[in-house]
Every structure is written in structure tokens, then in C-alpha cells.
Amino acid sequence: MIEKDQVKHIAKLARLELSEDELEEFQEELSDILDYVDQLKELDVSDVEPTSHSVDIKNVMRDDEAKDTDPERVKKLRKAFPDEEDGYDKVKSILE
Amino acid sequence: MKLDNLTIEDVRTGLKEKEFSATELAEAHFDKIQKKDEDISAFLTLTKEKALSQAEEVDEWIEQGRDLPPLAGVPVAFKDNMLLEGEKCTAGSKILENYEASYDASVVEFLRGQGSIFLGKTNMDEFAMGSSTENSAFGPTKNPHDLDKVPGGSSGGSAAAVAADMSVVALGSDTGGSVRQPASFCGAVGFKPTYGAVSRYGLIAMASSLDQIGPFAKNVNDAKLVFEAIQNKDRFDSTSVDRKLAEEEVDLEEMTIGVPKEYFSEGLDEKVEKKIKKVIEKVGEYAEIKEISLPHSEYALPVYYIIMSAEVSANLARYDGIKYGATEEADNLLEFYSKTRGQNFGKEVRRRLMLGTYTLSSGYYDAYYKRAQKVRTLIKKDFKQAFNDVDLILTPTSPTPAFELGAKSDPLSMYLSDIYTASVNLAGLPGVSVPIGKVPAEPESTSRPPQAEGLPVGLQIIGDVFEDYQVLNTAQKIEQLI
Numbered sequence: 001m002i003e004k005d006q007v008k009h010i011a012k013l014a015r016l017e018l019s020e021d022e023l024e025e026f027q028e029e030l031s032d033i034l035d036y037v038d039q040l041k042e043l044d045v046s047d048v049e050p051t052s053h054s055v056d057i058k059n060v061m062r063d064d065e066a067k068d069t070d071p072e073r074v075k076k077l078r079k080a081f082p083d084e085e086d087g088y089d090k091v092k093s094i095l096e
Numbered sequence: 097m098k099l100d101n102l103t104i105e106d107v108r109t110g111l112k113e114k115e116f117s118a119t120e121l122a123e124a125h126f127d128k129i130q131k132k133d134e135d136i137s138a139f140l141t142l143t144k145e146k147a148l149s150q151a152e153e154v155d156e157w158i159e160q161g162r163d164l165p166p167l168a169g170v171p172v173a174f175k176d177n178m179l180l181e182g183e184k185c186t187a188g189s190k191i192l193e194n195y196e197a198s199y200d201a202s203v204v205e206f207l208r209g210q211g212s213i214f215l216g217k218t219n220m221d222e223f224a225m226g227s228s229t230e231n232s233a234f235g236p237t238k239n240p241h242d243l244d245k246v247p248g249g250s251s252g253g254s255a256a257a258v259a260a261d262m263s264v265v266a267l268g269s270d271t272g273g274s275v276r277q278p279a280s281f282c283g284a285v286g287f288k289p290t291y292g293a294v295s296r297y298g299l300i301a302m303a304s305s306l307d308q309i310g311p312f313a314k315n316v317n318d319a320k321l322v323f324e325a326i327q328n329k330d331r332f333d334s335t336s337v338d339r340k341l342a343e344e345e346v347d348l349e350e351m352t353i354g355v356p357k358e359y360f361s362e363g364l365d366e367k368v369e370k371k372i373k374k375v376i377e378k379v380g381e382y383a384e385i386k387e388i389s390l391p392h393s394e395y396a397l398p399v400y401y402i403i404m405s406a407e408v409s410a411n412l413a414r415y416d417g418i419k420y421g422a423t424e425e426a427d428n429l430l431e432f433y434s435k436t437r438g439q440n441f442g443k444e445v446r447r448r449l450m451l452g453t454y455t456l457s458s459g460y461y462d463a464y465y466k467r468a469q470k471v472r473t474l475i476k477k478d479f480k481q482a483f484n485d486v487d488l489i490l491t492p493t494s495p496t497p498a499f500e501l502g503a504k505s506d507p508l509s510m511y512l513s514d515i516y517t518a519s520v521n522l523a524g525l526p527g528v529s530v531p532i533g534k535v536p537a538e539p540e541s542t543s544r545p546p547q548a549e550g551l552p553v554g555l556q557i558i559g560d561v562f563e564d565y566q567v568l569n570t571a572q573k574i575e576q577l578i
Contacts, residue, residue: 007450014409014453015416015430016446017438026450029507033451036508037398040467043474050469051476053335054291054305054524055561060334076181076198080420091418092429 001031099124101261104170104318111158111169118154118169122147122213125171129215129262137237138247138256140176141184142216147171154211167325168211173257173266176217177224177300178309180204187300188222188232188250191415191422191440201298202333203267203309203326210325215263218253222442223412224274224302226250227513228504231444236501239282241551242537245498248278248513251312255282258312265322266312271302272400273493273517275310276529280493280554283531284312285575287319287568290561291524292337294323295330303407304335306400306521316530316572323564341562346569348382354486355385358393359516365496367535371553372492375532378577379490386486390478395471396519401511402455402468403522409452412445447507476523483560488570491516493529493554497537516556526564528571529554532578 007027011018018026083090099121102110110116116124126144133139154169174180177187179197181204186192200208207214221231229237229252237252239245240260247256251268255278258266268275270288279286288310296307311322330336355376360369376385417423417436424439426432441449455464482489495515504510520527534550555574559567 002454006454010450010454010457012434013457014446014449015413015433015437016441016449017431017434018446022446026447029447030450030454032508033401033447034454037402037464037468040395040398040402040471041463043392043395043471045467045470045474048470048473050466051472052305052469054476054522055335055337057292057335057337062331062334073199077419080195080198082417082420082423089419092426092432094429 002027002034101314102264103314104167104264104321107170107264108164108166111164118151118158118213119148121169122151122171125215125263132260132262135238135243136240136256136260137235138218138253138260138262139173139216140186140219140234140253143180143183143214147213147215150211150213154213157211165210166321167207170212171215171264172207172212173215173218173254173263174204175220175251175254175266175268177220177269178204178267179298179300180214180217183217185217185300186234187224188220188234189441189445190233191437193233193422195420199298202295202328202330204298206326206328218251218257218266220253221250222445223300223408224250224269224271225408225444225448227273227277227510228499229253229278230501231442233442238501239498241283242498244500245551246281246501248281248498250274252278254312255279255284255286258282258284258314264314265318267309267322268312269299269302269307269309270521271306272404272514272521275312276493276517276527276554276556277513279312279529280531281498281552283534283552284314285316285319285528285530285571286310286312287323287528288520288526289323289327289564290526291521292335293341293526293562293564294326295328295333295336297330297332301411303404304411305407306404308521316528316568316575319528320568320572323568339562341564344565344569346566346573348379348570348573351383351487351570352485353379353383353385354388354482354489356388356390356393356482356489356491358390359491363495363512363515364492368492368496368553371533371535372555375555375574375578376490379574388482388486388489390482390519392471392474392478393519396475396522397511397515399468399471399475400514400518400522401451402464403472405448405452406456406465407452409449409456412449415441444507472522475519479523479525479560488567489558491556491558493517493556497535497551497553520558524561525558526561526567527556527558528567529556530571530575
């Protein structure tokens with residue numbers, strides 16, 4: 001069973017606030033799921049390369065040229081800011 | 097003129113012969129939505145005004161005697177994780193409840209260019225996490241064949257829209273089965289292309305190495321036509337492949353078809369098994385049927401859940417209340433993030449975020465994520481070996497027909513719905529689900545007497561990478577046999 005402190009730690013890493021009840025619920029559910037996926041330990045994978053990409057393509061690049069952004073597009077992106085001031089996205093302070 | 101149960105061909109012919117106009121066709125579909133969707137809840141947003149102006153334009157093209165693109169005038173619905181500029185795009189989540197898309201997804205742009213008529217955005221499990229559409233923050237969608245049953249997920253809205261004839265075709269996204277499984281539950285055709293065949297630009301990302309957009313349709317030909325229209329190398333998606341897949345003739349009599357023994361064991365519903373085997377027998381009158389083994393099949397689900405959750409935890413980090421989306425009051429930045437995300441993500445999303453974060457965290461990365469990546473290689477090898485012996489593989493799409501709303505409250509039991517479909521995403525292969533008839537519903541817990549006709553069953557056809565047309569054309573031949 002995964003430790004409660006561990007669940008708290010993961011929740012903090014994932015930036016998720018959990019209530020005390022939710023903490024216990026997730027502790028149980030995560031433990032069940034981790035027990036389930038543990039069956040992968042049955043396999044010998046010592047000589048196997050990991051797959052990170054399902055189809056064979058590598059290093060897809062484009063030319064390093066700057067392209068102008070459509071100002072209309074910028075306007076639409078700005079429209080979505082939850083809080084703004086003078087066209088800037090307003091956020092909480094990060095420095096004291 | 098009855099405007100019901102039309103296929104793309106019917107629309108093309110109808111418009112050409114002036115049996116109806118694009119505007120009449122669009123209006124008829126909105127009427128159908130008005131009549132049926134109150135019970136089914138397939139749609140989250142309707143885009144009637146835009147649809148009618150799109151239809152007007154198509155009618156002008158017809159007036160001018162222009163050659164119409166293949167999907168002109170065809171009503172289309174989009175899963176609500178594909179961006180349609182100027183319209184809300186929620187991904188089935190509270191955190192994007194009021195988010196308005198600032199650009200079109202590439203697939204949306206392609207269909208716009210064809211003159212398709214956009215009916216609206218369809219319901220889905222939150223951030224595509226689920227197999228029943230019950231995880232939508234906006235309520236579930238019901239299965240048109242039995243309103244007490246789920247339509248499947250996560251693209252349940254799109255599947256139901258086509259199955260209930262509210263739209264001619266619809267787009268969904270498939271990460272572990274989210275197009276194929278709801279297609280199977282709703283009696284529609286659902287196709288997942290080879291990874292990279294269709295651009296993911298403008299698709300709200302779930303698991304980037306697994307996601308693909310695919311069509312729902314009433315028959316295989318329609319699915320093919322939509323695939324043809326959206327398949328493209330896209331400079332905005334570096335994982336999209338630089339090859340236009342080519343049409344391929346198929347002759348069942350020259351094919352060897354594999355049936356993996358691991359897909360016909362414990363957990364497969366008896367009635368589904370019987371129905372599937374009957375179809376395979378029929379196919380066997382033409383093609384050679386061979387029993388094959390995909391030995392790592394039982395590990396596909398745990399591999400899928402580790403890899404998918406890990407990628408999800410990275411992809412959903414952007415929902416932090418800073419640039420868009422819902423926000424909550426807080427005293428400092430950390431609290432702001434934690435409250436915004438904690439209160440606006442549903443349970444299943446938070447569950448998978450935690451699982452993904454855990455398996456990627458220091459000390460656990462090797463044991464879980466890296467190991468899963470290695471087993472993924474073994475699963476890919478299984479398929480590669482199989483395709484040395486056979487052209488295509490046939491399996492059931494889902495171990496059971498549609499289950500009841502609320503039946504699968506335990507997360508793990510819900511995850512098992514993907515047992516036949518997830519391996520296909522892990523290997524990047526093309527796969528389609530074709531409806532093969534119905535099985536009688538279980539009499540047990542339904543509140544109303546079991547429907548006489550029963551619930552749909554889907555047959556899954558899997559091909560090797562880039563063999564999308566072979567898969568679709570074979571599906572068409574099998575469709576004709578049923």
C-alpha cells in the first residue's frame with residue numbers, strides 16, 4: 001500500500017489540492033492500480049530497447065527561419081487570458 | 097424528400113441531382129438533433145449559424161455549376177477536444193468550460209476547405225479519459241440503441257451522433273480505443289489511422305505517442321472518404337508522416353487473416369464470441385484463416401496505463417489557470433495552481449495525473465515508465481512477427497456489448513474495456529471497428545425490459561503500419577458479407 005505521505009508528495013508535484021478524504025481514496029485506488037501494473041515485473045526486459053515512438057521517424061526539423069505571427073491570432077490568444085493588464089497576462093507574484 | 101439515414105454518396109448524389117439543397121440538408125439535421133438529442137445528449141455545442149452560412153456557400157457553388165469537393169455539404173460533428181475557431185472547446189472538462197478556441201485544428205481546416213457543414217461539438221470523457229463518456233463534466237451521453245446503456249468512450253458523443261443519424265459522419269480521437277470501442281457499442285464504423293497519418297495539430301493532447309484522430313461513419317466507404325480528406329503531412333505536426341497513403345485493391349481470396357488466440361479467452365462475453373466467430377467463419381470461405389499468437393497481449397493494458405498516464409501528466413501541466421481556462425482564488429502561486437487544478441479536474445483526470453506523476457518521479461521512473469517502454473517494444477515485435485505470416489488480424493473490438501450507465505464504478509474494471517484496442521495504439525497500427533450485428537441484452541439489472549433487438553457488436557480489423565487502405569478495403573469486403 002502506497003504511503004499517505006507519498007500520495008501527498010505526488011499531489012504536490014502534480015499541483016493538485018486534495019482533501020483528507022480524497023487523499024485516502026486516492027491512496028487506495030493508486031495502490032490497486034500499481035498492484036495491477038506490477039505484473040510487468042514478470043517479464044525479462046534486460047535486452048530490450050525502450051520504444052518512445054510508435055512509428056519510425058527521427059529528428060524531424062524545419063528551417064530556422066522566423067515567421068511573422070498574424071496579429072489577429074495574437075489578439076485571439078490574449079482574449080483567453082483569465083486576468084490581464086495593459087495587454088499583459090497578469091499572474092501572481094513569484095518573487096518577494 | 098426524406099433526409100434520413102443518408103451516406104456521403106447519398107448526399108453527393110442528392111445535391112448533384114438537386115433533390116435537396118445543402119441548406120435543406122443542414123436544417124434537416126438540426127431538426128433531428130432537436131428531436132433526438134434531449135434524450136441522448138451527444139452534443140455539447142451546436143454551431144447552427146455557421147453551419148447555415150457554410151451550407152449557403154455550398155449552394156452557391158452548386159448554382160455556379162462548380163465541381164464539388166467530395167465532402168461538400170456533408171454534415172459533420174467534432175469531438176469537443178478538436179479546436180474549432182471561435183467556438184467553445186471544453187475537452188469535457190470544467191477547467192475549459194468557457195475556453196474559446198483561437199484557431200482551427202488542421203482536420204477542421206481540411207473539412208472546412210471541402211465545404212462540409214459543421215453541426216457542432218460532441219460530448220466526451222474528460223480529457224478523453226474513460227471508456228463510457230460518463231466522466232464528462234457535463235453529464236453522460238446515452239447509447240441510441242438503449243438509453244440505459246453507455247455509448248462507450250471517450251468519443252461517445254460522436255459515436256452516438258452518427259448512430260442516431262443526427263450527423264452523417266463525425267470525428268473522434270483514439271488513444272487506447274476511444275474511437276473503435278464506442279463505434280462497437282453504438283453500431284457504427286470507427287477507424288483509427290496509423291499513428292502519424294492524420295495531423296494532431298489542434299487536437300487537445302492526451303498521450304502524444306498514442307493519440308490519433310479518426311472518423312465515425314454509417315458505412316466503411318464513408319469512413320474511407322473522411323480519412324482521405326483529413327490524411328495529410330502537416331508542417332504543424334512533426335509526428336505526421338510524409339507520405340500520402342495509397343488506395344489498395346484487396347481480394348479476400350488472396351489473403352491470409354490471423355486470429356490471435358489470446359483475444360478469445362476469459363473475459364470475452366459468450367454471445368459476442370459466438371457472433372465474432374460466425375463472421376470469421378464466413379470470411380474463411382474466401383480467405384485463409386490462421387490462428388496466431390500475440391504472446392505479450394496480457395501486458396498491453398498495464399503498459400498502456402503507465403505510458404498514457406505519464407504522457408497525460410506532462411500534457412495536462414499546461415492547465416494552470418495562467419494563459420486560459422478556469423481559475424480559483426488563492427493567496428500565492430502554488431496554492432493558485434493546486435486549487436485551480438484540484439477543483440476543476442474531475443476524479444478520473446486527477447487519478448491518472450497522480451499515476452503518471454508517480455511513475456515518472458525519481459526512484460520510480462525505471463521500475464515503471466522505462467520498463468513499460470520496453471514491454472511496448474515486445475508488443476510491437478509480436479505484431480511485426482504476426483504480419484510476416486498474415487496480412488491482417490481480426491479480433492472482437494470489445495469484450496462485451498454496451499454496459500449500463502453507472503455499472504463500472506471501479507476504475508480498474510473500466511480500464512479493462514480497452515483490452516482489445518490499446519495494443520493497437522501502442523504499436524501505432526491502423527485499426528477499424530465494423531458493426532456485425534446485435535446480441536440480445538442481459539435481462540438482469542435493466543430498469544426496462546430488455547430490447548428485443550439487443551446491443552451492437554463490433555469486429556476489429558488490424559493492419560500493419562501504413563496499411564490503412566488495406567484495412568479499410570478489407571473492412572468493406574467483410575461489411576458486404578454480413
